[in-house]
Amino acid sequence: MARINNNFIKLQSRYLFSEIGKRTKEFMEKNPKVQVIKLGIGDTTQPLPPAIIKAFHEGVDEMASKETYKGYGPEQGYDFLRDAIVKHDFAARGADIKADEIFISDGSKCDTGNILEIFGTNKIAISDPSYPVYVDTNVMAGNTGPVMKNGQYEGLVYLPCKPVNDWSPPLPKGHVDLIYLVSPNNPTGTAIHKKQLEAWVKYALDNKAIIFFDAAYERYITEQDIPHSIFEIKGARECAIEFRSYSKTAGFTGVRCAFTVITNDLKGYDEKDNVVSIHDLWNRRHTTKFNGVSYPVQKAAAAMYTTDGAKQIDEVIAYYKQNATLIKDGFAKAGFTCYGGTNSPYVWVKTPGKLTSWEFFDVMLSKLHIVGTPGSGFGPSGEGYFRFTGFNSREKTMDAIDRVAKFSWKGL
Ligand code: PLP
Numbered sequence: 001m002a003r004i005n006n007n008f009i010k011l012q013s014r015y016l017f018s019e020i021g022k023r024t025k026e027f028m029e030k031n032p033k034v035q036v037i038k039l040g041i042g043d044t045t046q047p048l049p050p051a052i053i054k055a056f057h058e059g060v061d062e063m064a065s066k067e068t069y070k071g072y073g074p075e076q077g078y079d080f081l082r083d084a085i086v087k088h089d090f091a092a093r094g095a096d097i098k099a100d101e102i103f104i105s106d107g108s109k110c111d112t113g114n115i116l117e118i119f120g121t122n123k124i125a126i127s128d129p130s131y132p133v134y135v136d137t138n139v140m141a142g143n144t145g146p147v148m149k150n151g152q153y154e155g156l157v158y159l160p161c162k163p164v165n166d167w168s169p170p171l172p173k174g175h176v177d178l179i180y181l182v183s184p185n186n187p188t189g190t191a192i193h194k195k196q197l198e199a200w201v202k203y204a205l206d207n208k209a210i211i212f213f214d215a216a217y218e219r220y221i222t223e224q225d226i227p228h229s230i231f232e233i234k235g236a237r238e239c240a241i242e243f244r245s246y247s248k249t250a251g252f253t254g255v256r257c258a259f260t261v262i263t264n265d266l267k268g269y270d271e272k273d274n275v276v277s278i279h280d281l282w283n284r285r286h287t288t289k290f291n292g293v294s295y296p297v298q299k300a301a302a303a304m305y306t307t308d309g310a311k312q313i314d315e316v317i318a319y320y321k322q323n324a325t326l327i328k329d330g331f332a333k334a335g336f337t338c339y340g341g342t343n344s345p346y347v348w349v350k351t352p353g354k355l356t357s358w359e360f361f362d363v364m365l366s367k368l369h370i371v372g373t374p375g376s377g378f379g380p381s382g383e384g385y386f387r388f389t390g391f392n393s394r395e396k397t398m399d400a401i402d403r404v405a406k407f408s409w410k411g412l
Pocket residue numbers: 042106107108109110131182185186214216244245246247253257258
């Protein structure tokens with residue numbers, strides 16, 4: 001009899017996006033003439049800019065000639081990309097990271113999940129609300145009990161993010177070993193300030209804990225006081241792993257390229273409390289189970305560090321962010337309390353009155369014909385909130401905001 005991994009049974013079904021799809025489809029079938037606007041898109045929509053496409057093509061062309069053909073590449077990534085990352089993403093911000101501490105991969109979703117493989121039994125804290133992959137992969141790895149009535153999984157420490165601290169996760173009351181931080185956050189669109197991140201690094205060092213710092217939206221940061229990398233903070237080399245992705249920063253959601261930074265100073269402990277290098281463990285795992293990202297894709301990724309590439313990418317990000325600003329201002333004008341948007345493509349809106357996230361979803365869909373994402377789908381602390389994104393076109397975003405402005409919100 002083939003036994004399965006029972007932890008998968010504990011997972012709650014992928015309720016959020018399937019339910020959004022189901023309700024939207026039903027509404028559109030019943031109302032075929034109505035134009036529904038999707039402001040819940042969690043994917044990039046603008047084409048790759050010319051400098052990236054050119055490098056991508058060059059990479060493909062090199063495969064066509066005997067002299068420049070490439071077979072298996074280094075699993076950790078080509079030097080030209082790792083060196084560019086060191087120079088532009090870290091040294092330029094005063095962060096001391098070496099090329100051999102960077103592992104190129106095909107996505108932060110995979111890396112944030114797979115990283116658990118090299119860790120044992122730990123007390124794990126996760127920002128709530130946040131990217132659902134953190135909780136789900138811990139459930140799959142057997143790091144939790146079943147889900148409880150309050151929507152939390154037994155055994156995990158939830159760090160409830162609240163409006164009072166602008167949705168920044170609070171330090172845990174007791175000891176934890178692994179901590180998931182994400183800045184700027186998906187779904188709240190808010191970011192962790194330097195002082196707060198310093199407090200987290202101190203906590204991690206004091207507790208011999210490791211912070212998983214997900215910086216997937218780093219390039220959306222505009223405020224001065226927000227670190228782009230945890231390695232801008234003193235001491236982080238000894239207590240943090242950073243996940244970076246080109247998905248939302250360079251439109252690589254369909255191309256696939258990301259990287260994870262693990263310094264040579266990061267230590268874990270075996271069952272006899274001997275010190276073990278986390279870098280070496282991950283290197284072992286990565287080289288055994290991963291074949292590296294394709295050469296043309298790494299060429300394309302490296303192009304975003306050229307003058308033209310960087311400028312063109314910044315223009316695309318400015319476009320999404322301008323959409324987010326329009327959404328935030330539009331809802332604020334209509335009397336809503338809004339967060340995020342400033343350092344992020346995401347706007348986080350308080351539902352009116354006592355409406356739950358799903359009740360507000362139904363109002364938005366049935367009355368305004370706008371689709372967004374219920375905040376409760378990102379963790380229990382997201383209940384009563386709603387996520388909109390700046391990834392739709394300018395035209396559709398403005399149309400949606402016009403509907404918000406014209407709607408009579410009284411009585412909700
Ligand atoms: N981390 C966060 C916070 C995200 O929101 C996402 C994608 O939505 C990812 C990671 C996934 O990135 P990738 O496309 O590199 O797997």
